[in-house]
Amino acid sequence: GCKRPTFHDEYLPTFNKPNVHLVDTAPRGVQKITEKGIVHDGVEYPLDVLIYATGFQWMATSTFDMIKGCDGRTLKQTWDEDGTKTWLGLQTKGFPNMFVITGPQGGGGSFNFTDTINDHGEYVQWMLDTMAEKGADVVDITEESQVEYAEHCAQADSATQPLRDCISYYDNEGTAKPGQLVYYGGGRWHKYRIKGQESLEPYVFESVVGQ
Template sequence: KQLYVFQRTPSSIDVRNDQPTDVEWYKSQQPGWHKHRMENFNTLVSGGFAEEDLVNDGWTEIVRNILLLMRIEKNKNLTPEELAAKAELADFQKMEQVRARAEAIVKDPNVAESLKPYYRQFCKRPCFHDDYLETFNRPNVTLVDTQGKGVERVTETSVIANGQEYPVDCLVFATGFEVGTDYVRRSGYELYGRDGVTLTDKWKDGAETFQGFHSRGFPNCFFMGTLQSAFTANFPHALNEQAIHIAHLMKKAQDGNIRRMEATQEAEDAWVDLICKLARMGERFYAECTPGYYNNEGQNELRNPKNTSYGGKSERFFKILEDWREEGDMKGLEIS
């Protein structure tokens, strides 16, 4: 049997190092430990600071590197520009480590070179695996490096790449999942709001929401996901916070006998404006990245800022929701 791996861009493959959960450690945890652990992880991978790294894995390592550089200089009062420079240096050091790992594990130097990621760590989703690189030392495994171009075409019996035909009898797609396309396309159904207006028409020039949950003209409809909402590396964390918020809205509706809940035009416009302003903060970083869905496949300047996540830290977004709930007046919503 022969395995061909067709590669567009090399992935960043770091150590996974999974370990069994210590039973005694688990039993010693106090109520609320899981929420605290999630928040600690999210703070660190979002570039924030915490006294302790409770997860202590590959995702949080780059932040530890930044903190180490700051301790060496004994300077915690860095400007945003200085902090960005430290982050870039820590990023480079980490990626050099990842590249060195590929060189140390893969015996064929040409294959090892092709497997070295040449971009900043978070230009693409970091990967962690203890066996992936070792696989390329097997005699029946061939890496087909397309130098960023991808395969040319697929026929009934083969894959064409780099002008060469590779006969195959089984093809496994490892192209990820569809993301960033229209909501209706991904959900598989159309949404109709007041007066028969479709969500496709409402969002034809980009998404329009209030806090990512509500879209005017679609009363009692609540959206979940990253669109104009928070993005977290631990994806269920954001979904959990969204579920808490929607549950709060449902409870308010139940207790207040509310039959209709809908964003005001003013609140929606203000939120969309904020999303667009924050979207510009990461433009330079993504413009320098290799093509991917983070930067509209290398055409970042054509990316609609309306169709992005909340550009501030996710912690800040969650605090906005928490403060809104505590105020209790449902500001930004029309209710009846």
């Protein structure tokens, strides 16, 4: 019940056909593939054709293991060791001038995903304009701001139990800690954004070019 609903009159009735055998492999799929077919729960199911339609790597998370921050750690190492902490899901302390669009804690679970991308893009444009006005070429965030937002995400996580119970990329195959879901399901993203943009308290601006 946690996957996307199907909108087709013939899809679900297909499973009731006499030549169709439905095997529930939740939550982690089949156990292995053999020369004759697939094995799940100790039973081998012979197949003539196996179609790989089990999913794909939709987010370029490998990039998180390539980019290093100011302390020499990659973004993946930072999140693994310190916990996933971001400001609006877009910025992480120690990775100046880096914006992760639709990343962890960044939104998308409770509203239209296209709108989320648009909101994130507008935020980045606002930041570039603000940096230009301040004569800054580097922007980072404070530890306090990302801790506060991460704590809010952890609290909002309690309202996304259906996503947490669903083993998928939403929750890192069931291993994500509270507040680290791919999608932020809370309702205060814009409130935090507006407050931060008005006060500029979450940000640390610097000018290093020419120094």
